[in-house]
Amino acid sequence: MENFEHRWCVIMCGGIGSRFWPYSTEEKPKQFIDFLGTGRSLLQMTFDRVKEVVPVGNIVIVSGERYRNLIKEQLPEVTVDNILLEPMRRNTAPCIAWASNYIYAKDPKALILVTPSDHVVMNQREFEKVVNRGFEFARENDSLLTIGIHPNRPETGYGYIHIGEKVGNEIYQVSKFTEKPDLETAKSFLASGDYLWNAGIFIWSAESIIGALEEFLPEEQEAFHNYYNHIGWQTEPLSEIFGRCRSISIDYAVMEKADNVYVEKADMGWSDLGTWSALHSLKEKDAEGNSSINARILSREAGNNIVMTDCGKTVAISGLENYIVADSADALLICPMADEQQIKSFVEHLGK
């Protein structure tokens, strides 16, 4: 692979996965869990996926202080300096700004793949093609490239990208970003064929992203730059830098404003596992359509449920259809799949 030694990856690993409570908790969020029952957590699967296209020594994890031990345990291959632990949660823009400056200080010629830690990609070969193509484009163009997923349903929970002029193999200009549309709009997007899901996966050179940060997040960029370049007589502590950072997504802060934004089409069996339904649709099911993770299901007149435990216990269900049953040592959730947005409200009540 060309420029292999300059390829880097930032795995964003700071989410708290509250939608999957109680299976996912702030203490051990979704990305650290073996969600598909494969023996590897989502973070580990992300790492496995990425290390086929990026040198292991160039994989950077950005997460929170409290996940230090989980990361060390799950990814012993990652060196301590490549684990960036944020002093506070500030959404993706500050996360990417920090990691980009860290990488740029080490390798000004770096090409960077940025990816969430809690998505799945079923088609590894296609993923590698997409990334190789993207790195090549980023090396040749001062560009901010986002990966656009072929939509397969009128999902209202995702952002969409309207594609513009074709500029290369599977690569297009971005005509417009649209945040979560209503169902009618989502259906028309799907029908038109000109819209892709915004997967939150990016490829760019360190130089391009830092150039964009200088333009659109100048204060944050300056602080992280100084942090690695010791300008002046002392270095500002990270906690102060983060304390001043706005909590803002990279999409909103940069991608929707820059004019060198491109999208690469991808059809690689991607899922953000954002909902129980999404997870259920990915899992193998028994004759009644029940899927299980870490559970042995006994069912009577119970179908199309997703059942998850943290200890492999037997779950006997009767008279349940389309439910989520998620059990952990501390809590048990039983909720219709259609009401899964209620889960967050349960989590909010937990502390009270």
Next chain:
Amino acid sequence: MENFEHRWCVIMCGGIGSRFWPYSTEEKPKQFIDFLGTGRSLLQMTFDRVKEVVPVGNIVIVSGERYRNLIKEQLPEVTVDNILLEPMRRNTAPCIAWASNYIYAKDPKALILVTPSDHVVMNQREFEKVVNRGFEFARENDSLLTIGIHPNRPETGYGYIHIGEKVGNEIYQVSKFTEKPDLETAKSFLASGDYLWNAGIFIWSAESIIGALEEFLPEEQEAFHNYYNHIGWQTEPLSEIFGRCRSISIDYAVMEKADNVYVEKADMGWSDLGTWSALHSLKEKDAEGNSSINARILSREAGNNIVMTDCGKTVAISGLENYIVADSADALLICPMADEQQIKSFVEHLGK
């Protein structure tokens, strides 16, 4: 209390409580569990209830070998020789035959209260009245007295007793025992006012029950008699005696056949906690009608459920009405209350 030193109690503690799986398991059945969340198991509550009317040293526990440690742990006041551990399960008649002969060998003047270990009685004062009256009757009459509960609903899961001629204060001859009636019959029983529930609680003198056993279960009676009286040149091991015993209830073997059978009316807040519904009806409920044992319920559009865990976990339920949710370390059950007879079929599938 008269004849206090001759009062004895047999607590039958050998059931396996499969209807309450997974909260109750063969390893730790219902009677050993703090079912009402009072801090005392059903067995302990039975012991507490009985020791107000019987000397502690005269309380005999009959159970299975595997429950030795649970009994010692839960009832440290009971001496080792008063714990009779059956080598195999043989229903109530052999259990009572063994215990009666054990007690008779120690105290031929004994008056015996026989009670299950997994029922609740809410009105202790009334219970004491009932027992005192029963002991008095048993002392004065060669009689087999069963406690009959005022029915409050047309329950089809219980046996009924048709009362005959009144022979004393709240005590009647038994005209007829009727096993589990259909709903129509149960309704007519309730309306007539002449039927009581058969609670499986008995009071008799050791002499009377042994006389009845000699008549109706002569082989079993002889074997247990010999066990305590060393007739012949050696004692037969208990396992052989039990091996030959028929598995038969005391109702079927003796009560339905003897002619000195009486019933004492009781209205003492009794429940056999035989079903989740029975338990649910006894428990305090939240505003939505949910009852919980060892659980913190968060509910949304979920009412009239009974939720039980073995570790006090939070249970978040949504879109559930009239369900049983029973969680243990090894298994989780979610089942409509109306289908609780299915629970046994789940338990049967467990080993497979």
